[in-house]
Amino acid sequence: MAYSDKVMDHYENPRNVGNFDKDESDVGTGMVGAPACGDVMRLQIKVNEQGVIEDACFKTYGCGSAIASSSLVTEWVKGKSLDEAGEIKNSQIAEELALPPVKIHCSVLAEDAIKAAIDDFKSKQKG
Amino acid sequence: MKKPIYLDYSATTPVDPRVAKTLCSYLTVEDGLFGNAASRSHQYGWDAEEAVEKARKNVADLIGANPKEIVWTSGATESDNLAIKGVAQFYAKKGKHIITCKTEHKAVLDTCRHLEREGFEVTYLDPEQDGLVDLGKLEAAMRDDTILVSIMHVNNEIGVIQDVKAIGELCRSRKILFHSDAAQSAGKVPIDVEEMKIDLLSLSAHKIYGPKGMGALYVRRKPRVRLEAQMHGGGHERGMRSGTLATHQIVGMGEAFRLAREEMAAENERVRMLRDRMLEGLKDIEEVYINGDMEQRVPHNLNISFNFVEGESLMMALSELAVSSGSACTSASLEPSYVLRALGRSDELAHSSIRFSIGRFTTEADIDRAVELCHQKISKLRELSPLWDMYKEGIDLSTVQWSAH
Numbered sequence: 001m002a003y004s005d006k007v008m009d010h011y012e013n014p015r016n017v018g019n020f021d022k023d024e025s026d027v028g029t030g031m032v033g034a035p036a037c038g039d040v041m042r043l044q045i046k047v048n049e050q051g052v053i054e055d056a057c058f059k060t061y062g063c064g065s066a067i068a069s070s071s072l073v074t075e076w077v078k079g080k081s082l083d084e085a086g087e088i089k090n091s092q093i094a095e096e097l098a099l100p101p102v103k104i105h106c107s108v109l110a111e112d113a114i115k116a117a118i119d120d121f122k123s124k125q126k127g
Numbered sequence: 128m129k130k131p132i133y134l135d136y137s138a139t140t141p142v143d144p145r146v147a148k149t150l151c152s153y154l155t156v157e158d159g160l161f162g163n164a165a166s167r168s169h170q171y172g173w174d175a176e177e178a179v180e181k182a183r184k185n186v187a188d189l190i191g192a193n194p195k196e197i198v199w200t201s202g203a204t205e206s207d208n209l210a211i212k213g214v215a216q217f218y219a220k221k222g223k224h225i226i227t228c229k230t231e232h233k234a235v236l237d238t239c240r241h242l243e244r245e246g247f248e249v250t251y252l253d254p255e256q257d258g259l260v261d262l263g264k265l266e267a268a269m270r271d272d273t274i275l276v277s278i279m280h281v282n283n284e285i286g287v288i289q290d291v292k293a294i295g296e297l298c299r300s301r302k303i304l305f306h307s308d309a310a311q312s313a314g315k316v317p318i319d320v321e322e323m324k325i326d327l328l329s330l331s332a333h334k335i336y337g338p339k340g341m342g343a344l345y346v347r348r349k350p351r352v353r354l355e356a357q358m359h360g361g362g363h364e365r366g367m368r369s370g371t372l373a374t375h376q377i378v379g380m381g382e383a384f385r386l387a388r389e390e391m392a393a394e395n396e397r398v399r400m401l402r403d404r405m406l407e408g409l410k411d412i413e414e415v416y417i418n419g420d421m422e423q424r425v426p427h428n429l430n431i432s433f434n435f436v437e438g439e440s441l442m443m444a445l446s447e448l449a450v451s452s453g454s455a456c457t458s459a460s461l462e463p464s465y466v467l468r469a470l471g472r473s474d475e476l477a478h479s480s481i482r483f484s485i486g487r488f489t490t491e492a493d494i495d496r497a498v499e500l501c502h503q504k505i506s507k508l509r510e511l512s513p514l515w516d517m518y519k520e521g522i523d524l525s526t527v528q529w530s531a532h
């Protein structure tokens with residue numbers, strides 16, 4: 001399968017690979033997907049007191065498009081408020097990376113990962 | 128850009144230069160060997176016929192058959208279709224039950240599915256975890272109305288060698304015809320259709336350094352096996368497969384089979400050495416699993432799962448190597464290999480498998496580079512893998528609640 005230059009770039013040089021301590025109160029962790037389906041994304045955000053995402057990181061088990069989608073969203077969410085980050089749509093990710101139709105599910109997964117990380121952070125604030 | 132290192136000999140092989148040279152001399156007016164083997168009235172036809180018959184003997188010799196038992200086809204796919212549909216239709220009055228195995232090539236499985244729609248009944252045996260068919264289970268599946276057993280000799284994905292001699296004996300004792308797809312075994316494993324009691328055997332040229340689009344079906348004459356033709360026309364190949372014979376292709380296949388017979392023993396030695404070198408080099412990577420039995424296996428094949436890395440990204444990372452993945456993510460379907468699934472491999476391991484297949488033109492340097500790349504890229508991808516993290520933390524992944532999607 002031919003990959004777009006942007007997918008190749010993120011795949012070759014993934015941005016923000018890593019872990020935050022998931023027990024810290026300012027960290028939200030979203031893990032989505034399943035190994036049996038061939039992709040698992042873990043996206044983490046670090047949120048400051050103003051509710052702005054200061055930092056983000058990811059690890060992904062999956063195809064090149066899944067790795068690129070998660071790498072891209074770590075760049076996109078940084079500097080955004082939780083509400084703004086929650087509005088990122090899979091179609092934007094797919095368009096930016098020029099994903100072919102069979103890889104759209106990778107962008108869906110990345111959107112789900114952002115939402116899961118935000119939810120995790122919010123539930124920690126309540127608790 | 129430099130071409131990737133070719134380690135996909137089970138998909139196809141390059142044509143051996145000696146084969147190419149012979150094949151090319153049967154095309155042009157200058158060479159004068161372009162005739163139609165069915166032309167009985169002039170030299171061109173006689174020359175073509177002579178070349179075709181010489182090739183037929185070369186193919187027959189590799190499998191211990193009589194040349195009269197070889198029917199030319201367009202490849203193993205057609206041979207499988209002709210054997211299975213041909214027998215089913217001819218013997219339908221005797222019975223309508225067929226036995227095969229879940230790890231067969233699609234050319235067999237899809238043909239069987241087609242026959243099911245036409246009112247035949249098919250038993251798809253589960254292989255054992257090592258990929259081999261259990262004889263007891265095969266025998267238990269046999270019924271009074273079983274007309275055909277189709278079990279491949281060597282599997283294309285995992286390279287395991289079935290005990291076709293034992294299967295042949297069992298079938299003969301129960302008066303059931305035995306077909307075997309030998310596309311992946313001819314030229315790699317000795318074949319003797321007499322000793323193995325094989326009634327029908329599918330062969331392909333392009334897996335053993337011959338041209339693509341060329342194959343043959345061995346059809347036993349004593350005791351005689353009958354087939355319903357699938358291609359009707361001028362009655363070529365004793366009515367079993369009509370169509371003007373592709374002289375150059377046939378000559379190419381014949382030459383490839385002749386070379387295979389002469390060089391098989393030495394070549395297997397060399398290939399085994401390369402395969403062992405590769406295995407040795409990969410062995411110290413953590414969490415690697417060999418798919419399929421290591422003993423009953425052709426030396427050309429190494430099918431390995433690298434746990435916690437996904438197959439397609441691994442293929443991307445290994446773009447310097449031309450290899451196959453056990454996960455069909457590269458097609459539209461996102462399905463892990465049905466062969467590995469049938470062995471009871473988890474989806475994860477099936478997704479992370481790579482088939483390396485080695486052949487005549489593989490060098491030690493190719494193997495060393497492949498090993499080096501695997502080390503580099505697998506550690507890179509594991510750095511990226513949340514599953515690897517979890518494994519390292521001692522989390523049992525099978526106990527995790529994954530979100531479905």
Ligand SMILES: Cc1ncc(COP(=O)(O)O)c(C=O)c1O
Pocket residue numbers: 137138201202203204205232234279281282283308310311330331332333340341342
């Ligand atoms: C076991 C097996 N059977 C059948 C085939 C099909 O052979 P051909 O390409 O000659 O039709 C192949 C090759 O893909 C194979 O590996």
